[in-house]
Amino acid sequence: xxxxxxxxxxxxxxxxxxxxxxxxxxxxxxxxxxxxxxxxxxxxxxxxxxxxxxxxxxxxxxxxxxxxxxxxxxxxxxxxxxxxxxxxxxxxxxxxxxxxxxxxxxxxxxxxxxxxxxxxxxxxxxxxxxxxxxxxxxxxxxxxxxxxxxxxxxxxxxxxxxxxxxxxxxxxxxxxxxxxxxxxxxxxxxxxxxxxxxxxxxxxxxxxxxxxxxxxxxxxxxxxxxxxxxxxxxxxxxxxxxxxxxxxxxxxxxxxxxxxxxxxxxxxxxxxxxxxxxxxxxxxxxxxxxxxxxxxxxxxxxxxxxxxxxxxxxxxxxxxxxx
Ligand SMILES: [Zn+2]
Numbered sequence: 001x002x003x004x005x006x007x008x009x010x011x012x013x014x015x016x017x018x019x020x021x022x023x024x025x026x027x028x029x030x031x032x033x034x035x036x037x038x039x040x041x042x043x044x045x046x047x048x049x050x051x052x053x054x055x056x057x058x059x060x061x062x063x064x065x066x067x068x069x070x071x072x073x074x075x076x077x078x079x080x081x082x083x084x085x086x087x088x089x090x091x092x093x094x095x096x097x098x099x100x101x102x103x104x105x106x107x108x109x110x111x112x113x114x115x116x117x118x119x120x121x122x123x124x125x126x127x128x129x130x131x132x133x134x135x136x137x138x139x140x141x142x143x144x145x146x147x148x149x150x151x152x153x154x155x156x157x158x159x160x161x162x163x164x165x166x167x168x169x170x171x172x173x174x175x176x177x178x179x180x181x182x183x184x185x186x187x188x189x190x191x192x193x194x195x196x197x198x199x200x201x202x203x204x205x206x207x208x209x210x211x212x213x214x215x216x217x218x219x220x221x222x223x224x225x226x227x228x229x230x231x232x233x234x235x236x237x238x239x240x241x242x243x244x245x246x247x248x249x250x251x252x253x254x255x256x257x258x259x260x261x262x263x264x265x266x267x268x269x270x271x272x273x274x275x276x277x278x279x280x281x282x283x284x285x286x287x288x289x290x291x292x293x294x295x296x297x298x299x300x301x302x303x304x305x306x307x308x309x310x311x312x313x314x315x316x317x318x319x320x321x322x323x
Contacts, residue, residue: 009080010045010067017294018071026069032060036066065252070297072120079207086113091285095259118270121277124292129280132170132178133204133270141226143173144204146196148184151255151263165268168195169255171247173207179250179279182263204227209244 013019018271020026027035029049040047046066053059068074076083089099090113100110133144148271152164165183172178180199184191200206202224209230228245257278281288 002187006079006081009084011079011322013071016290018073018290019067020069022067027065029060029063032182033059035299056169072116072293072296072298074298076113076116078105079114083113086110087117087284087289090114091289093257118274120292120296121289122270122273123296124288125273125277125280130276131199131201131319132172132180134201135203136174141203141205143207144170144200144243145173145207146200147209147244147247147251148187149251151258151268152260163200165265166264167268167272168192169247169250169254170196170200171250173246175278177246177250177278181254181276183268183272195224207244 010019014021015081019074022037026036026111027047029035031049031053033047035047037045046064046309048064049060049062051058051060051062066074068076068080073080073083078086082105086099086103089102094102096110096114097107097151099114100107103110117260133142135141146168147170148168150164162210166187167181168184169181182193182195182199196206205226205228207228207230254272254275257275258268262271277288280286
């Protein structure tokens with residue numbers, strides 16, 4: 001449990017632009033009077049209009065607004081201190097059950113918090129964060145390695161059926177190593193091409209392993225891209241230097257960062273998104289989280305999301321029971 005007093009936390013959130021300042025016009029009643037900042041036993045602090053304007057006339061029926069309005073904290077039952085503490089643990093990859101006991105709250109509250117964080121960081125990722133390739137600043141085509149990999153849950157018992165999730169990924173062979181990652185429902189050439197069109201900018205040079213040729217990529221990929229393949233069963237680097245070592249490193253990185261028990265169809269898209277978000281703010285995660293808290297309004301959740309095909313569901317059974 002925390003010892004930081006709650007007023008300091010609120011001042012911090014106001015200073016960081018996560019909460020509205022106390023004199024913000026949003027804290028005005030429908031009758032146009034500024035609302036006072038008041039203490040209410042069950043609601044922590046909130047804003048309330050006296051019901052009377054400065055002319056002494058009735059302006060509203062003593063309307064209220066929460067100081068958490070529009071923020072990530074708006075519909076959370078945990079105190080701001082616990083939410084921030086939980087976020088800090090999550091950033092540091094503390095397991096969910098451990099977070100629960102450190103916060104002293106139920107596993108369900110922690111799960112809700114983490115799914116909220118996923119929703120939050122998803123809204124922070126813009127198209128420029130997930131589109132890769134194109135031309136570099138000198139006008140040269142960027143090399144993009146594309147590959148697919150199967151993510152399965154760990155086989156806990158012999159004879160237990162292992163369900164896998166296929167993930168298609170692309171990574172730039174640049175210093176930024178910009179990446180896209182998506183789960184693929186079907187592994188046919190048409191699906192592949194749709195994904196490449198969405199995530200890989202035209203004029204990129206695409207390197208793939210031989211699988212893409214089997215998938216028929218060669219026959220559908222259009223003239224916007226140059227495509228080269230390497231056959232791993234024969235050679236690891238072709239004579240003209242084509243290889244896919246960068247993306248092999250990416251798969252290893254993801255597999256180290258995603259607990260095998262979470263590699264399910266429902267969780268994988270969120271884990272991939274989390275991976276990309278963490279890469280975006282590498283070395284400055286806390287700043288990234290605060291920036292995200294500041295910039296994402298929870299007043300209009302649906303409209304800004306780019307991963308619209310994600311189902312925002314945590315399935316308890318799928319996540320925890322089979323091991
Ligand atoms: Zn009023």
